[in-house]
Amino acid sequence: MQYTNQQIADLVRDDCVHKSVYTDPDLFQLEMERIYGHAWIYVGHESQVPKVGDFYATRIGDQDVIMTRDADQTVNVMYNRCPHKGAQLVPAESEGNTGRFFRCPYHAWTFQLNGAHLAAPMRAGFEGTNFDPKKPNFGMRRLARVESYRGFVFASQAASGPTLTDFLGGVRSSIDNMCDRSPEGEVEVAGGIFKVLQPSNWKVFYENLHDTMHARVTHESSYSSAREQAKILGEMPLELHIMDGNGEPYTFWEKLALCAFDYGHGYMEGIFNPGAIETDPVSHAHFESLVAAYGREKALAILGENRHNTIIYGSGSPHTVFQQFRVIRPLTVNSTRVEIQVFKLKGAPDEVFKRGLMYANLINSPSSNVMPDDLEVYNRCQLGNETNGGDWVSQHRYAGTDKTIPGGMVSVNGTSELPMRNQFRAWKQYMLGQI
Numbered sequence: 001m002q003y004t005n006q007q008i009a010d011l012v013r014d015d016c017v018h019k020s021v022y023t024d025p026d027l028f029q030l031e032m033e034r035i036y037g038h039a040w041i042y043v044g045h046e047s048q049v050p051k052v053g054d055f056y057a058t059r060i061g062d063q064d065v066i067m068t069r070d071a072d073q074t075v076n077v078m079y080n081r082c083p084h085k086g087a088q089l090v091p092a093e094s095e096g097n098t099g100r101f102f103r104c105p106y107h108a109w110t111f112q113l114n115g116a117h118l119a120a121p122m123r124a125g126f127e128g129t130n131f132d133p134k135k136p137n138f139g140m141r142r143l144a145r146v147e148s149y150r151g152f153v154f155a156s157q158a159a160s161g162p163t164l165t166d167f168l169g170g171v172r173s174s175i176d177n178m179c180d181r182s183p184e185g186e187v188e189v190a191g192g193i194f195k196v197l198q199p200s201n202w203k204v205f206y207e208n209l210h211d212t213m214h215a216r217v218t219h220e221s222s223y224s225s226a227r228e229q230a231k232i233l234g235e236m237p238l239e240l241h242i243m244d245g246n247g248e249p250y251t252f253w254e255k256l257a258l259c260a261f262d263y264g265h266g267y268m269e270g271i272f273n274p275g276a277i278e279t280d281p282v283s284h285a286h287f288e289s290l291v292a293a294y295g296r297e298k299a300l301a302i303l304g305e306n307r308h309n310t311i312i313y314g315s316g317s318p319h320t321v322f323q324q325f326r327v328i329r330p331l332t333v334n335s336t337r338v339e340i341q342v343f344k345l346k347g348a349p350d351e352v353f354k355r356g357l358m359y360a361n362l363i364n365s366p367s368s369n370v371m372p373d374d375l376e377v378y379n380r381c382q383l384g385n386e387t388n389g390g391d392w393v394s395q396h397r398y399a400g401t402d403k404t405i406p407g408g409m410v411s412v413n414g415t416s417e418l419p420m421r422n423q424f425r426a427w428k429q430y431m432l433g434q435i
């Protein structure tokens, strides 16, 4: 159906949303235009294109794009489309090195690494026509704006809007903390990327990232198995401790702070630290590497910043403590792909990276013990909302009690549904063209 602004506004109330935001393909298409067509969206990390000519093809919303490293080291982002007849320059979602230029596989038009037209065979045939290689129409189109924050490359399809720094606002500190955990202040994607297909709308994933009320219920099988195993072993190694955390009682989750910022972003206070600096050998070695680089006080402050999931709405979820970025790519109204990038902290001991890989394997990968629990309930939400059994999705928990803090809001209780309400506040603003 065609939506008027009033009809869109009516879908989001202060304490609930209409279920069609998850199920209507027409709304999904509007989201591609009004959210993904405007917001800064994470494309990839600069380390994915380290050498001149490297490219990484991915998606922003429903658009195929290419991130590439130019001869002057600039990172460019262009649409994956040849201006001749529209062929994709490189296969969708591929990566590699194109050399000094892109060459279309159809009629061999070539393009510089910034998308500018380079050459077309048999140039004589264009004499007397409007063909002009200098005109942008004959080059690959670049995205309107591209900016990088500490190596994390974002692009916006809108020519105007907030700067990337302003857009990230309160969650910039999560990217800072992940990078600061490297003694060199830099991170790089390493070890491949897990891809998990989710049979549910993309927004469900964002809501679940700070949904503390589900952990104890949905993950009962994995945390109870971890506890059984620990009993047998007579100890609780980190691998089991990570799964055990979901079984904390409600009183534990109630104490956590949930911070929410403009544009739907937010972060959640950490559930656990990987290990004590004094007693855990990996944490100790990591700490010492940071002390050598920054001094003791700063090293303590960096590792003391304990955050669980951060939400960059529309892009995905960095996790600073286990140095990963779960990138969320909407596919259709009821399917979403999550790509899990794990980062190496440059200059940190190898064991820290191995611990990050272990976390991704255990918690996020297709063979994870935990992720299938979530996938099941996401899909059940999708299927339940497709029935005629009711029209509204509740976000009532602690509604009306959220407290204002500089640059955002904080929950009065860690089980609050503030993050969901905040996401839909931004969703409505995007969909009405207000941000």
Ligand code: FES
Residues within 6 Å of the ligand: 082, 083, 084, 085, 086, 087, 104, 105, 106, 107, 108, 109
């Ligand atoms: S479609 Fe690319 S050169 Fe013809």
Ligand SMILES: [Fe+2]
Residues within 6 Å of the ligand: 208, 214, 215, 218, 219, 374
């Ligand atoms: Fe979960």
